[in-house]
Amino acid sequence: MSSSNIRDLQRELENKANDLSKLQKDIAKNHQVRKKYTVQLGENELVLKELDLLKQDANVYKLIGPVLVKQDLAEANANVRKRIEYISAELKRSSAQCTGHPPL
DSSP states (O other), X not given: OOHHHHHHHXXXXXHXXXXXXXXXXXXXXHHHHHHHHHHHHHHHHHHHHHHHHSOTTOOEEEEETTXXXXXXXXXXXXXXXXXXXXXXXXXXXXXXXXXXXXXX
16 A cells, blocks of 8 residues: 555545544534423423413413513413424424434
8 A cells, every 4th residue: 555545544534533523513512402402391391281270360470581570371371382382393303403304
C-alpha cells in the first residue's frame, strides 16, 4: 500500500469519525428534547385529570408572569388539551427524526 492510499484512508476514517461524533451529539440533543416533552406531557395530563375533577362553577386560575388570572374552566380544559396535542405531535416528530422515518 502506498503512502498516498494510507493518507486517503486516514482522511476517510477521520471524516467517518467526525460524522459519528456529530450523530452522537444529535442523538443526545434529541434525547434531551424528548425527555423535556415527556415530562411536560405528563404534567399536562395530570392537570387535565385535575380539571376533569372540578365542578363547572369552580374557580380556575392561570399563572401569567407573577399574576394569577381567573380563567373559564372550559377555556382551561381546551388550552390543556391543545398543549397535550402539540406536545404529542412534537414527540412523534422527534421520534421520526431520530429513526429517520416520517411522523405518522
